[in-house]
Amino acid sequence: MLMATEDRVREYVAYSPGTFRGELAAELRLPAPTVVSAVRRLLSAGELVETEVTRARASAGRRPRVLRVSGPATLVGLVSWDGDGLRATCVDVEGAVVATRALAAPRPHAGIDGLRAAVDQVIALARGQGQFLLRTVVMSVPGPCLSGRGVPREPALGAPTFPVTVPGDLAAILSERCGLPVAVENDANVCALGELYRGGLRRHADAVSLIVTGHGFGSALIVNGALARGAQGYAGELPHLQVDREGPLCACGGRGCLLYSVRERVVASAQAAYAEPITFGDLPRLAATGDMGAARMLQDVGRALGGPLAHLCTFLDPEVLLVGGTLGPSAEHVVAGIREVLAVQAPPAVAGNVAVVRSTLGPAAELLGAIELGRLRARR
Ligand SMILES: [Zn+2]
Known part of the structure; x- marks a missing residue:
């Protein structure tokens, strides 16, 4: 549903306190006079307030004034997949964590009831933070998922499935229940948006964003400065590129996907060197302790991803290929492996x-x- 101009201005300022009046028209892609009238109405209704910035940017002349919403500061609720469980986190608009906790919900191969319970719990967590107002809930799903559409495929009986398996407009179903806007988005896409907003993808028009986590990896595409989602949320799903036609069945319904090939082959290769059973998620921890074997395996992860990424880079010609996720400094090993393969498998230019x-x-x-x-x- 289209939002009225005043609603858009109020919403934008709620997530961007410190916005100058003059920035709004460009940010919202609206005619300046329309924005000026909307701001004037919101100020006189007491919904927005305008204050002088404490440190004047100019040495002379009038101090610049910035907008913020009146009343409590904005809180964003995030439901994320944390290992085999879920985590609820409330953040302020600067990205500072206000509250976080593991959720009591069982691992939802999430039917709608599990997801509703998760949203209820993030709302309960936010309710304890009196000085804030929860304005939106985001579900960051480790699988293809698109607000307004849901998952791109219903699960087949007996096959492995994605963590969220609810077809249809999942965001609308959850939003109706809790009375707040809910966004459902693939986790690699959420991270790419964060990088675009305040991280390594800022001011880059074309980029590939990769996250490597304890589960495996995910990827997202930035094209012309915006996240490319595709028709059903599948754009940039490098994990589901087929690399072995006769490989194991995958949650996407395909066989021999890159995700499983990378994760399982690496763990199988590494296992012989360790007395205890290890998982993919153990590798960064081991590498961080100076374990050369784990560092080498992470470099192999980079090499395994490097070939498909070389093709992707030839298609997209990105300025940046960013490696994020939960690896911490160990991501350097993955970066080294990717660079090595890209140098020989992508055109030199x-x-x-x-x-x-x-x-x-x-x-x-x-x-x-x-x-x-x-x-x-x-x-929008
Ligand atoms: Zn797959």
Whole structure:
């Protein structure tokens, strides 16, 4: 549903306190006179307030004035997949964590009841933060998912499934129940939005954003400065590129996907060197302790991803290939493996131009991406 201009201005400012009046028209892609009238009405109704900035940017002349919403500060609720469970986090608009907790919900191969329970719990968490107002809930799903559409495929009986398996307009179903805007978005996409807003993708028009986590990896595409979602939320789903026609069945319904190939092959190769059973998620922890074997395996992850990424870079010709997620400094090993393969498998002009770098935001990218999803609602 289209939002009225005043609603869009109020929403945008709610997620962007410190906005100058003059910035709004460009940010909202609206004619300046329309925005000026809307701001004037919101100020006189007491819904927005305008204050002088404390440090004048100019040495002379009038001090600039910035807008914010009156009343409590904005809180964004994030439901994220944390290992085998769920986590609720409330963040302010600067991305600072106000409250966070693991959720009591069982691992939802999430039917609608599990997801509703998760939303209820993030709302309960926000209710304890009196000075804030929860304005939106974001579900950051480790699988293809699109607000307004849901998952791109219903699960087949007996096959592995994505964590969220609710068909239809999941965001609308959840939003109706809780009375707040709910966004449902793939986790790699949420992180890419965070990187675009405040991280390594800021001011880049074309980029590939990769996250490597304890589960495996995810990816997102930035084209012409915006997240490319595709027709049903599948754009940039590098994990589901087929690399073995006769490989194991995957949650996407395909076989031999890159996700499983990378994760399982790496763990199988590494296992012989360790007395205890290890998982993919153990590798960054081991690498961080100086374990050369784990570092080498992470470099192999980068090499395994490098071939498909070389093709992707040849198609997209990105300026940046950013590696984020939960690896921390160990991501450097993955970056090294990707660079090595890109240098020989992508055309020199492409490989020589793309900067393969590690995210400086790390897991915080997901929090900032959740805020950016709130801002994007106003921009539409
Ligand atoms: Zn797949």
